[in-house]
Amino acid sequence: MWQLKDRGLIVASDDKDKSKKPGGKRQEGIEVLERQKTDTPKLFRVILHNDDYTTQEFVTYVLQAFFRKDNTEARQIMLKAHMTGKAIVAVYTRDVAESKVQQVMDYARKNESPLLMTVEPET
Ligand code: TYC
Secondary structure (H helix, E strand, O other), X not given: OEEEOOXXXXXXXXXXXXXXXXXXXXXXXXXXXXXXXXXXXXXXXXXEEOOOOOOHHHHHHHHHHHHOOOHHHHHHHHHHHHHHOEEEEEEEOHHHHHHHHHHHHHHHHHOOOOOEEEEEEOO
């Protein structure tokens, strides 16, 4: 198990922790820093899917409002989906990607749009 300590150190606190002497307290410092690991989180793409009903303006607005795209990039992503069927909007951790998609789909349904976004793992 990994724990975040006060000064931002990541220290191991599992049984295999060699810096922990038998019966004694775990030692921290240089020894611990050498053991520092960066567990890179898995990343997930938010995919925008084309449909025949949502207006180009609505899609462009959604990309700006929910994904902080400027108008030019939002239009490029929208047009890619419009012309090819789908486009990658952004890449996030799973929680953020799923939450963004949920928010957009809620907003789209309230506005009577069938706009579809999905989440897929990065390869
Ligand atoms: N195809 C839609 C239209 O012509 C526009 C559109 C673009 C809809 C991209 C969805 O993801 C989309 N009105």
